[in-house]
Amino acid sequence: MRQNDREAPATGPERHGWRVHVETPRGVEAIGVLVAPSGDLWRSRILTYPNVLWAEPGGGTTIKFLAESPQQAERRAIEYIEAHVRRMGWLRRDGLEPVESATSHEPARAPAGTVRRRGARALRHPHARQHSPRKMKCLPVRFGAARPSTLAQTVNVSSEGMCVATPSPLDPGEPVRMHFDILGHTVTLHGYVVWRRARHEFGRPMGMGLRLVEAPEIYTNFVASLP
Numbered sequence: 001m002r003q004n005d006r007e008a009p010a011t012g013p014e015r016h017g018w019r020v021h022v023e024t025p026r027g028v029e030a031i032g033v034l035v036a037p038s039g040d041l042w043r044s045r046i047l048t049y050p051n052v053l054w055a056e057p058g059g060g061t062t063i064k065f066l067a068e069s070p071q072q073a074e075r076r077a078i079e080y081i082e083a084h085v086r087r088m089g090w091l092r093r094d095g096l097e098p099v100e101s102a103t104s105h106e107p108a109r110a111p112a113g114t115v116r117r118r119g120a121r122a123l124r125h126p127h128a129r130q131h132s133p134r135k136m137k138c139l140p141v142r143f144g145a146a147r148p149s150t151l152a153q154t155v156n157v158s159s160e161g162m163c164v165a166t167p168s169p170l171d172p173g174e175p176v177r178m179h180f181d182i183l184g185h186t187v188t189l190h191g192y193v194v195w196r197r198a199r200h201e202f203g204r205p206m207g208m209g210l211r212l213v214e215a216p217e218i219y220t221n222f223v224a225s226l227p
Contacts, residue, residue: 008064012037017044017074019136020081021155023091028165028205030138030155033077035070042070044077049138050153134158135226141180143210145170148179148188152207159220161191161211169196169208176210182222189215 019032030049035042044065046054053062065080067073085092134156141164142148152166170176170193178189191212200206212219 008038008041008043008066010036010043011039014045018078019049019138020085020092021136022085024088027200028155031081032138033074033081035074038066041066041068042073044073046077046081050140135223137226139180141178143170143176143178145174145176148177155205155207157223157226159215159223161194161209163207163209165205165207167206169193169198169206172196178210180219182218185218187216187219189219
């Protein structure tokens with residue numbers, strides 16, 4: 001059952017569910033499903049991250065799907081997304097290259113205290129642990145070399161770094177200061193750029209890979225809690 005925006009109001013908190021990355025003419029986009037209770041039923045909506053809700057063609061009403069369980073509501077939204085992706089001929093990409101394996105397109109200027117081994121593909125901080133698992137997660141973040149004033153969004157995160165999609169990536173080796181919102185708290189993160197992608201490539205957005213330095217426990221615990 002599909003309803004428009006004038007029906008099926010949420011009667012409880014809306015949560016983020018299933019998510020996929022797709023290659024579109026505008027670049028790689030993250031599309032996901034929001035699920036919330038609606039009276040005796042459950043509703044789902046579709047979101048292009050970070051903040052564009054899908055609407056009915058030719059109108060401003062948000063598309064909603066109703067079902068008797070959150071799983072059914074989510075599944076109906078997923079089927080709609082998958083059909084739309086096939087119809088548009090977009091390439092589905094459930095994963096993008098992680099920070100650890102991305103190749104820098106420009107030579108890095110190592111910050112103090114970093115080490116560059118012969119043949120290495122990315123800068124490594126001496127305190128960094130290797131093989132930290134990445135989590136595909138689109139979250140807003142502000143960054144800057146001196147102060148976090150540029151808005152961007154993450155593509156993936158780990159306890160030691162993240163990939164940030166932005167049309168204004170910093171140069172490899174530059175220090176980065178970030179503001180990251182976690183559970184209602186603004187957390188300050190420090191790190192440096194390990195690779196930079198200054199132009200859009202097939203399956204890879206413009207952006208940069210960041211290595212964190214002594215990430216606070218609230219951030220590492222948040223990453224560990226992600227599926």
